[in-house]
Amino acid sequence: MIPSPxxxxxxxxxxxISDYPVVLLAHGGGGTLTHQLIERMFLxxxxxxxxxxxxxxxxxxxxxxxxxxxxxxxxxxxxxxxxGDIGKLAVCGTVNDLAMCGARPAFLSAAFIIEEGLPMAMxxxxxxxxxxxxxxxxxxxxxxDTKVVDRGKGDQLFITTAGVGIIAPEQVISPQRVQPGDxxxxxxxxxxxxxxxxxAREGLDFESVIESDCAPLTDLVFSLLDAGIEVHCLRDLxxxxxxxxxxxxxxxxxxxxxxxxKAIPVxxxxxxxxxxxxxxxxxxxxxxxxVAFVAASDAERALAILRAQQAGDAAVIIxxxxxxxxxSVTMRSVIGANRIVDMISGEQLPxxx
Amino acid sequence: MIPSPxxxxxxxxxxxISDYPVVLLAHGGGGTLTHQLIERMFLxxxxxxxxxxxxxxxxxxxxxxxxxxxxxxxxxxxxxxxxGDIGKLAVCGTVNDLAMCGARPAFLSAAFIIEEGLPMAMxxxxxxxxxxxxxxxxxxxxxxDTKVVDRGKGDQLFITTAGVGIIAPEQVISPQRVQPGDxxxxxxxxxxxxxxxxxAREGLDFESVIESDCAPLTDLVFSLLDAGIEVHCLRDLxxxxxxxxxxxxxxxxxxxxxxxxKAIPVxxxxxxxxxxxxxxxxxxxxxxxxVAFVAASDAERALAILRAQQAGDAAVIIxxxxxxxxxSVTMRSVIGANRIVDMISGEQLPxxx
Numbered sequence: 035m036i037p038s039p040x041x042x043x044x045x046x047x048x049x050x051i052s053d054y055p056v057v058l059l060a061h062g063g064g065g066t067l068t069h070q071l072i073e074r075m076f077l078x079x080x081x082x083x084x085x086x087x088x089x090x091x092x093x094x095x096x097x098x099x100x101x102x103x104x105x106x107x108x109x110x111x112x113x114x115x116x117x118g119d120i121g122k123l124a125v126c127g128t129v130n131d132l133a134m135c136g137a138r139p140a141f142l143s144a145a146f147i148i149e150e151g152l153p154m155a156m157x158x159x160x161x162x163x164x165x166x167x168x169x170x171x172x173x174x175x176x177x178x179d180t181k182v183v184d185r186g187k188g189d190q191l192f193i194t195t196a197g198v199g200i201i202a203p204e205q206v207i208s209p210q211r212v213q214p215g216d217x218x219x220x221x222x223x224x225x226x227x228x229x230x231x232x233x234a235r236e237g238l239d240f241e242s243v244i245e246s247d248c249a250p251l252t253d254l255v256f257s258l259l260d261a262g263i264e265v266h267c268l269r270d271l272x273x274x275x276x277x278x279x280x281x282x283x284x285x286x287x288x289x290x291x292x293x294x295x296k297a298i299p300v301x302x303x304x305x306x307x308x309x310x311x312x313x314x315x316x317x318x319x320x321x322x323x324x325v326a327f328v329a330a331s332d333a334e335r336a337l338a339i340l341r342a343q344q345a346g347d348a349a350v351i352i353x354x355x356x357x358x359x360x361x362s363v364t365m366r367s368v369i370g371a372n373r374i375v376d377m378i379s380g381e382q383l384p385x386x387x
Numbered sequence: 388m389i390p391s392p393x394x395x396x397x398x399x400x401x402x403x404i405s406d407y408p409v410v411l412l413a414h415g416g417g418g419t420l421t422h423q424l425i426e427r428m429f430l431x432x433x434x435x436x437x438x439x440x441x442x443x444x445x446x447x448x449x450x451x452x453x454x455x456x457x458x459x460x461x462x463x464x465x466x467x468x469x470x471g472d473i474g475k476l477a478v479c480g481t482v483n484d485l486a487m488c489g490a491r492p493a494f495l496s497a498a499f500i501i502e503e504g505l506p507m508a509m510x511x512x513x514x515x516x517x518x519x520x521x522x523x524x525x526x527x528x529x530x531x532d533t534k535v536v537d538r539g540k541g542d543q544l545f546i547t548t549a550g551v552g553i554i555a556p557e558q559v560i561s562p563q564r565v566q567p568g569d570x571x572x573x574x575x576x577x578x579x580x581x582x583x584x585x586x587a588r589e590g591l592d593f594e595s596v597i598e599s600d601c602a603p604l605t606d607l608v609f610s611l612l613d614a615g616i617e618v619h620c621l622r623d624l625x626x627x628x629x630x631x632x633x634x635x636x637x638x639x640x641x642x643x644x645x646x647x648x649k650a651i652p653v654x655x656x657x658x659x660x661x662x663x664x665x666x667x668x669x670x671x672x673x674x675x676x677x678v679a680f681v682a683a684s685d686a687e688r689a690l691a692i693l694r695a696q697q698a699g700d701a702a703v704i705i706x707x708x709x710x711x712x713x714x715s716v717t718m719r720s721v722i723g724a725n726r727i728v729d730m731i732s733g734e735q736l737p738x739x740x
Contacts, residue, residue: 101454103445105498105549135444181460196498
């Protein structure tokens, strides 16, 4: 199903595959091989002046306003899946966390924990994918680290990225700003990332290939902010999915959230896969979807802005913040009954991101 | 040799050991157990307003000047060793990278990759140790992430920290500022961290317990900068030790560095352990030592400032930058001969940090 990642990347790998077909412990030892990896693979690919200064730390230019600072470790299994890989995920996930604070993603760090024996061409594919995602999201990878652990003490590759984003001085995006009447916009269909990972991991063969929705959300978010839409709160729908995001925002804001199940787009193949696996698409992780709480008066304009872009062409208004202060989430189901939406207690899908 | 980490920490662990003696996959799933870990263990221990905002990212206040931004993953084995543990190391290592840029460490992120089955009390001990080190270094841990990987797919615990430090507007610390005549100061004795790890890992029993020198270097560095010492370059002596640091600075600055072996302090027990294991203390990793390149006219005053503090009481002047532009490092040995010091090619000690 997934093409072998080694076909195309062995040929272009800047570390000679003939000498180093796999990553060795010494590639993380701080000596000659570490330098080779940095000088040949990381520096020319992530190419930017801050990184090329080769300091222990990158020197970031002074910023006029507040910054947002965030981190995530990525341990997704398998490393490659339809629609993305751990590298794309490690850039998009952290970029999206920044965008959800209303911060324009600017600088990323990347720390690799590699299991000895990882095919060098696989590392190369991941690095290329990180750079492509960084370019799309408008961020620079400015500092990093490489560690190698012995065979059997890791799982091929873990990546931890941290990000710094710049917040416009007047911008406040927070659950505390959510107010009764706010419209709740959803940027696209649900459940594809989780189902893509599950299918790849379990070797499930559905009629169509479900591709992850993994993508940077920077452009969508800033198209709203730059147009002066009164955005009160943003949340990406990763672990725990839409349901958990809404429950968290209802609790933090103290307001009742009501959504309409009929309005929530889920592709037929995703819905089918969820049914087979006994999963609820509302709880499945996405990596390129978010909800925006916007002032009611701006709702239609916000929707039009999102829909005008390819990444947001399936955006919808799914509900509204109610004036009752019971901080619960309710949903009108497709058959017309109201039900309470709660947080999931256990683990739905481990190592999804 | 090393006391069991579980004796004292089971009693005070804020996550009930009776319910959760070990970390489960669900602790990393983003659901109820992840929230319990965050609310009971991380938030109250790392306690600060930025973290308590519970955003996906921390909102950092606006800074007047440049910032330094750095990251490192820590995969040290074993997790606990005389003089420290992975938590102390994960804070000190990143704090020290910032200090070496002349940046005052301010904000840290902490991302945990935990192997399922890690004793909960062990995680608690590490978290306490991180907070103690953060407090000593004057930084706040403001954002983080927790992932759990299945048994056999990690090695107990990996921690990745990223740091943001504030640079005074006029401050430039860089190998490019190194100039002929600069005095080279070393902040203390060499080789203890590497030997402490080796002894703990291999179960070696030397006459005395060698404790790691792992410590934040913030106070020492800023005692020099705040006193107006003309500091040109700083470098901490981690992987690759003193020798690799000097070689790197000689290459980057384009100047010849000459040091005197007699002046370089190595404790007798460390020297003995190195001899037994066939290691050269000049190449062994330290986690609380640095070299400072300072203007010749400030050398004696800088030395006095370092020696006035406990952490720098063994500081010495070990050499000088020469006017020949051959960017090599030479050392006058204890028997009076000059030899060239080069970078080590292979891996000396894997998973030292």
